[in-house]
Amino acid sequence: MTERPLLSVRNLEKHYPITEGVLSRRVGAARAVDGISFDIARGETLGLVGESGCGKSTAASSLIRLEEPTGGRVLFDDGRGEGLRDVTRFDEADLKAFRRNAQMIFQDPSSSLDPRMTVGSSVAESLMVHGMTDRTRRRKIVENLLEDVGLSADDYDRYPHEFSGGQKQRIGLARALVLNPDLIIADEPVSALDVSVRAEILSLVDRLQEEYGLSMLFISHDMSVVRDVCDRVAVMYLGKIVEIGETEEVFANPQHPYTEALLSAIPTPDPRQRRKGIELTGKVPSPVDPPDGCRFHTRCHRVIQPDEYDLExxxxxxxxxxxxxxxxxxxxxxxxxxxxxxxxxxxxxxxxxxxxxxxxxxxxxxxxxxxxxxxxxxxxxxxxxxxxxxxxxxxxxxxxxxxxTPCEESVPEFVDHGDGHRSACFLTARDERALERPANAER
Amino acid sequence: MATEDSPRFDTVDWDEITSGGGREVTKSLVALGASLAGLAALLLYDYVVVPDRTATFAAVGWGYDVTKLDWLLALSLLFVAFYGALPLYRNERMTRYYWKEFKKNRPAVASLVFLAVVFVGGVFGPLVISSPESELLRQFQPPVFMEIPQNYVIECVGERAAGVCRGTWQHPLGTTPDGRDIFKMIVYGMQISMKVGLIATLMAVVIGASVGTVSAYAGGMVDEVLMRYVDIQQSFPTLVLYLLIIYTWGGGLFTMVLLFGLFSWEGTARYVRSNALSKSEEEYMKASRLSGAGTYHTIRRHLIPNTASSIITDATLLIPAFLLAEAQLSFLGLGDTSVASWGQLISVGRDHLSYAPWITLAPGLVLFLTILAFNFLGDALLDALNPEARAEAES
Incomplete structure (x- = not known):
């Protein structure tokens, strides 16, 4: 990408300390997010996928500073001509201004709206917080916005429990939009919804994104949703990104075995065309003590054999x-x-x-x-x-x-497969090297 | 552009708005400020302008000297009006819903009526009913439909028959050993009870809820320090402190109420904290922080309203506890003998139980009913104010 990105995450880390005893002695850390890097361009949607517990949501809340990241940088261009600035070093005033540029949609529409507030005031709250003191103006803006997301202006005075899950998610969308941000982080926005409602919300997201030129970080564990929504996709496993690239490229030509396994789990509409389901064996490792080398080697179906053996x-x-x-x-x-x-x-x-x-x-x-x-x-x-x-x-x-296995002896580096499609796996690394130097005695 | 009549979110010039700064001033905030200022002015007038032993409103011909406790009561009522009644009036639909839920509990409705009578009696009773004067000749008059052997009374107001004196409507609940009318004393006692219950509870609830929510929301060191302080206070013998104060400076209802309010919020703090802890994990709290709201805003607008049901329920349990405590201290002779509280009345009748039981029983019964009513009320409020239960039932 030649264009300067809107958001650029570099080696973002979020480690939760594990303490013991009365004095809270630090005995270790849960490395929920362990050095991830990616860029999001203006108007682009990046999908962040992975199974539950891999650190997707932690990554989101650290980069938007709902939680303080423990390492790395989050560079954001707030469009004031100052270029990319490090969000992790923002003071309170900067952070408040940043809130106008980056907002979030939450997973559970029921718990993300205050049950004791009318939905209108929930949406209008951000306006008030940022200093819009004119009550009628706030109300007008929110009423218009509610209509924009497919509700009616009369819904302003209703309470969250009077809405269905899909409607609540529309309200959540309105709340994220009301400050006119450049970036929206959607943390599994449709996973709590019925399949029938899902498509409606996704197309609404799509329309709004186009209309207002939003960039999005779309977090999901559902590869089929990601395929529909995202321009690019990053696959995360145990706190690290293992593969990133254009959605079509990643789906058509997955380079990392984990991506392969995730893709094989997508149901196909054609009953005759059956993709071979890859079942991952082995235990899901804990982020407190992640495996050495490639983190996926304990479950990888294509884990590399040393040269001395020749096994199935x-x-x-x-x-x-x-x-x-x-x-x-x-x-x-x-x-x-x-x-x-x-x-x-x-x-x-x-x-x-x-x-x-x-x-x-x-x-x-x-x-x-x-x-x-x-x-x-x-x-x-x-x-x-x-x-x-x-x-x-x-x-x-x-x-x-x-x-x-060689996989556990060292950490695989990212290998570029062209067009920003990169993955971190020894298999692809070996293939590339084999291509470059055919005479290399790898085996 | 049509932005004049239909402003849209994407046409807002945020630089202009944020540079303007300033807090929104709502009508109710202005009204509250004005009321507080008025109260403060009256207070100043009382302490600076009015001479020491003159009644506060002597200038307008009202011979009542406003006490410190009265000022506190006025302040408490102001807060109840602005933070209790006004929001209920404003959110009419929510209020109607609560009322619908609340109505289902009949004992609670009866309790509410009873407490309303006590409240109105407490506020307006002393204004319309003359204060109970001591008339030694009319001592030990029995209540209506009751009688007392002639030898206890000096002058029987009602009819005399066969060596007994019968009660009359002139003293519907009888009189005390020094000839005060018990009905009047109970009405005056309502005001005392209201002061004790309302002021002390409001103090305890405000402190407890603040400590509880801040502790839950801030977590970490703040939580630790606050909660350890609560531990210390919980193990602190307030009764001993009260005795100490009585013997060094002399007690009084004001001291008692102050001590109740300042040293009994730890249960509230704990209870509110545990409720607020679960609420502070909710996503709407995150959403509020994400909107850029500060800690105060998030606690005030989201955490407190959502723990309100537990705060209110706790308050309905605190009030009877304070009323009982006042009665107990009075019964032990440690109360304020200068005020006509129910507890004082009960203790007055202590020595005359065998022949004039009404002196103790009448206020005792009222006290019992009041406490019962608060307990019923608390129960019903907890059911009515719980939106989660409702949301689950509907979805």
Whole structure:
């Protein structure tokens, strides 16, 4: 983009301290947003997607300073000819002026309107706060605006509970608009609404955006909504952006496995054309202790195998899941043994109960009876021997030493795929390098 | 351009508006300011112009000397009018809705009527009824339809029969040992009760609600300090302080009311805080901050109105507590003997329970009914003022 952006977020961080004890000693931090960067141009809509808990909403409230970000910069051009200024360093007066330029639509229309205020005064409140002392003028402006968002001027004196969810979201939209901002952050604006109402609100948003030249940051977990609304999309996973680019490009040609998984979850209208659903295995890691290296490697279906092995991809995934569980001490051999013995008591006496237990555990984790790679199988067998003989720590050590993915060893850098489409994954990084230097002995 | 008659949000020149600055001055704010100024002027007049032992309004021929407590009562009534009655009058639809909900609770409606009688009696009774004078000859007159053995009375107002004196309508509730009319004393006591209940409660509610909401909204260190102070105050023996004051400076109703008001808001603060905590997490609080509103505005316009139901309910529990406390202190002989409170009356009758029980029972019954009425009222108000319950029921 040659044009100067309206909003430019650089390495935005929001860490929540975790404290312990009477003296509130800081023992760690939940890294809800851990260094994200993106730009939004004037009139553009950027989608921010990711599963719940990945830090989308925290990112929104930190960049608009509902919460104080703990790091990074948020540069905003308020159109006064001073260029981009850092929102995180704004003092109160600057911040108040910034509020006129950046507003927000909330997820839950029911709780975002004060139940004890008429909706008119809720919308007009911003006008009053910013010094419009003329009551009749406020009222006129709000009445006009209410009509603009598809309600009637008479609704000014009604209370929120007298409206439906969709109508309340229209009011929320009016409130966000009333100060005539340049940027609107929409935090899952339609996820609390019925599907039928959703389309109406989205098209209203679209119309208003066009009419008033708004920029938007559109937060959603719903890829299909994002496809309809956004010009560009940023995919967020566990506090970091993993892929960003033009919506069409990202949807047609996802570069990050996580994006791929999200896209595979969109239902397609054509029943014959079935996209293969990608099921993510492994636990969702906590932002308090995010995984090393690429944060997605604990759940990635395309997690990279080291050069020494040549396994089926799903087996490699299962193997890593198994390793993580053993290292976490979450594999209870005793319990499995009990259940195996209970099953064996029915009749056929097992010659080697250990073998049955191993088979059971392998089945649980989706591991085959024998891995196709001999070296891997030997090490896995080794680990099983130790695990079954009660040496869980040794088993964990063996597994941790034997099976290591390159994904967890270092953090992937962003790779540019052209037109601002970037992603952070070793797979694409490797492909690009392979293209550049075909002779490179990667394997 | 049609912006003259239909201003639109996108044509607003914000630079012009914000540079103008200034607060909006509403009519009600002006009215409140004027009333307060008037009150202050009268107060100044009383203390500066009027000589010490002259009645305040002697100049216009009204022989009543306004006490400190009366000034406080006037102030309290002013606040109740501007922050209670006026908003109810303004938001007519909301008020009608509350009334519809409130009406469903019949005991509460009866209570409201009873309390209205007490309120009106308290405000206007002393203006129309002459103050109960001591007439020793008419001591121990029984109430209507009751009688007392002749040997207790000096002069029987009603008819005498077979060694007993019967009550008359002249003293419908009988008289005290020094011959004061009990009905008149109860009416005068209404005003005392109103002062105790209203002033002390208003003080406690204002302080408690402010501390509670600020504590909940600010959080962190502010919350910690305020709540620890509340802990300290809660464990502080106010009764001992009151005794101390009585013995060093001499007590009085004014001192009592002041102490009630200043040292019993901690329960309110706690209760309001816990309610405000859940409210301050609501998205409309965020939205208000996002509109650029300051902390004061957000607390005043959103947090307090939304915790109002808990504040009002708490107030309806505080009032009876104060009335009871006053009665108890009076009964123990620690009250203000110069005022005709119900508690004083009850304690006067203490020694004569066996032959003149009405002296204690009549004010006791009124006190009991008042307290009961407040409890019913509180219950019904909590139900009526809870918009969440309504919103859930409708959606």
């Amino acid at each position: 991809q799903s087996h490699w995934r299962s193997l890593l899941n198994f390793r993580d569980e053993v290292v976490a001490g979450a594999v209870d051999v005793g319990k499995v043994r009990e259940s195996v013995e209970a099953g064996a008591a029915d009749g056929d006496a097992e010659a080697t109960p250990d073998a049955a237990v191993e088979r059971e555990i392998r089945a649980d984790f989706g591991l085959p009876e024998r891995l196709s790679d001999a070296a891997a199988e030997r090490r896995l067998g080794d680990a099983f021997d130790r695990l079954l003989s009660g040496n869980e720590d040794e088993a964990a050590e063996t597994l941790a030493a034997a099976f290591v």
